[in-house]
Amino acid sequence: MAARKAKTKPNVSAEELITYYRDMLLIRRFEEKAGQLYGMGLIGGFCHLYIGQEAVVVGLEAAAKDGDKRVTSYRDHGHMLACGMDPNGVMAELTGREGGYSKGKGGSMHMFSKEKDFYGGHGIVAAQVPIGAGLAFADRYKGNDHVTFTYFGDGAANQGQVYEAYNMAELWMLPVIFVIENNQYAMGTSTKRSTKSISYWERGASYGIPGEEVDGMDVLAVKAAGQKAVDHCRAGKGPYILEIKTYRYRGHSMSDPAKYRTREEVQKMRDERDPIEAVRSILLTGKYASEDDLKSIDKEIKEVVNASAEFAKDSPEPALGELWTDIYA
Amino acid sequence: MPALSPTMEEGTLTKWLVKEGDTVTSGDIIAEIETDKATMEFESVDEGIIGKILIKEGTEAVKVNTVIAVIVEVGEKIDTVQSFSPIVENVPTVQSTKSSALNSKPAVHKISQSPDYPEGTPVQKKTVREALRDGMSEEMRRDESVFLMGEEVAEYQGAYKISQGMLDEFGDKRIIDTPITEHGFAGIGVGAAFGGLRPIVEFMTFNFAMQAMDHIINSAAKTLYMSGGQMGASMVFRGPNGAAARVGAQHSQDYAAWFMQVPGLKVVMPYSASDAKGLMKTAIRDDNPVIFLENEILYGQAFDVPEIDDFTIPFGKARIWREGSDVTIVSFGIGMKYAIEAADKLLEDGIKAEVLDLRTLRPMDTPAILQSVMKTNRCVTVEEGWPQGCVGNYISSVVMQEAFDYLDAPVINCTGKDVPMPYAANLEKHALITTEEVITAVKQVTYR
Secondary structure (H helix, E strand, C coil), rough: CCCCCCCCCCCCCCCHHHHHHHHHHHHHHHHHHHHHHHHHCCCCCCCCCCCCHHHHHHHCCCCCCCCEEEECCCCCCCHHHHCCHHHHHHHHCCCCCCCCCCCCCCCCCCCCCCCCCCCEEECCCCHHHHHHHHHHHHHHCCCCCCCEEEEECCCCCHCCHHHHHHHHHHHHCCCCEEEEEEECCEEEEEEHHCCCCHHHHHHHHHHHHEEEEEEEECCHHHHHHHHHHHHHCCCCCCEEEEEEEECCCCCCCCCCCCCCCHHHHHHHHHHHHHHHHHHHHHHHCCCCCCCCHHHHHHHHHHEEEEHHHHHHCCCCCCCHHHHHCCCCC | CEEEEEECCCEEEECCCCCCEECCCCCCCEEECCCCCEEEEEECCCEEEEEEECCCCEEEEECCCCCCEECCCCCCCCCHHHCCCCEECCCCCCCHHHEEEEEEEECCCCCCCCCCCCCCEEEEEEEHHHHHHHHHHHHHCCCCCEEEECCCCCCCCCCCCCCCHHHHHCCCEEEECCCCHHEEEEEEHHHHHHHHCEEEEEECCHHHHHHHHHHHHHHCCCCHHHHCCCCCCCCCEEEECCCCCCCCHHHCCCCCHHHHCCCCCCEEECCCHHHHHHHHHHHEEEEEEEEEEEECCCHCCEEECCCCCCCCCCCCEEEEEECCCCCEEECCCHHHHHHHHHHHHHHCCCCEEEEEECCCEEECCCHHHHHHHHHCCCCCEEEECCCCCCCCHHHHHHHHHHHHHHHCCCCCCEEECCCCCCCCHHHHHHHHHCCHHHHHHHHHHHCC
């Protein structure tokens, strides 16, 4: 983990910082609530929380513009909230209700929003990587300047199809940003135990794809790297790789006892590198915002999240007839 | 005439590059030969003098093993070969062991009933290969969002010449050669479909699609459902399926039953050229992922194709190839060849078989099967795939549940044998379904 400290006086507006703070906090509180609802039996199956990794999606979304696309794995709640999808619809999908993004038929791992150009939510490790390259293929074919953010983890980074996609993406100069969210653990296997060369971004060199490592606990660093990658893609220079070093505080899924790492390791990361605390600190020390300002944001977020939980509980289960719809267009 | 591909039975001697009296050494290119797949240069394997050229250049449909020229040794009199005349050696070639119907001129089948176009419509003889290309090309002219990707589809003109000429017409933006990475390019195809295009993904054979199975099933077939109807993959996965000719276990599997099992996929398996064309056009326009199972043996077969602008055939509609009253033979794809041959021979014994070509396996026209079985009271299914969990098993269950009281005999499923495909010519022939086996099954259910 690169231990780069966030600058205390970065070249960024108060408005921008507050937006990052709010967006990251929304993900954090939303995920905490999801964990709670899971514990209450309202959410079933697999549920992979994004807590700790918030700066990755919030930083990159700050570099995106309308029409850009994103696709990710099953740890997808943060991506959906960051691209502006409705927390109510996401939470109601988690509870398997009619008001969910997939009418309750997708669940935590399988959500989509055509409106927000969010293409899933994919449950098969690394399947989203060629799919993301394909979305970029479509944009290049149509001749627009949109880019696709294709997120995957350090575990997926060892899948063969990632490299098939790298090869074709560079061969066909596809405007795709391969975002490796390296949270250091593929489920319970640390990168050191699964991977010989753990500098994943360097693998792009074999295909002629440039890339870099980014401090994923620093939203400003992520945004800056994202902007660079986006500029590269929009200029028609083909794909770009961002390996974003991040950390998930919670287990792989809700059923993970997390015996593969120490409590101290997690606590140290929370204490020293928390991405939300980092922005909070900049806001306060730089006098961009007061404690009261932040308190009111916290309150506002809490209300949004509580409302989403209420919506998700109140929304009815899908009608039985839904079993038979949406199989064919 | 050399056999230059596994399925080649005849070829065109496009051009002689030597003339009588020329001296040639081993490795010299002496002629250009057009096979069912490509135009190939043909090398001399001997040294000597071209004594006599027996087949003129430009000659079409020269059967494999026909003597095309005689090379004499230096010093040997050319006179000695003057009396040599072209003969076809009676050697059991790969192709002739597979089926008599595949020999010589492309077999032309008479269509007894056509639900697809009005009687009197002008038709043209086209091979399945040409029909597939015409179907794809017409749709590409019609819709800019349709493109073709796959191994060797562009510059090579198609591994089986299906996309011949398409690169010239549509350019490399729309006819795209891929690296040999089925998993990856199938995934890119799915992503492009999510992004609003209509990809046609060609697999050189569906055996290679096993590498891409995850994207076909998990990414393409399930997304519409998982997204609550928001987005799906409008695309076609196509390529040859099933046995070709002596290409062994890893290149000969029939995947009809596998794909047919998956909700979210549509599965097409045409037999005739007109079906290949009409169903291909429908497949490309369909908003769902369509598995289009072709057959290498059928590529070169010619059938009547109607000369109709924008000829399409709806999915889920079986075709009655021959009406009959004694037994219903249900088949699809290359299985139809055995079904039709069997029906012809059975007629000699006074058994009138009704032959039904399903054409699409999902959706399947089960009402047509039931209607026919209620008339004939007997049913035999014919397919090349393996017996356990085969398409015929499903048809049997439908017939039992829906028409049990009409059955005068158990339904028999004629299938390929329950073995990986062997290489040896005699074993392969035995591993495939045979016309004789269909005849035996029909006699069994008709108690003859």
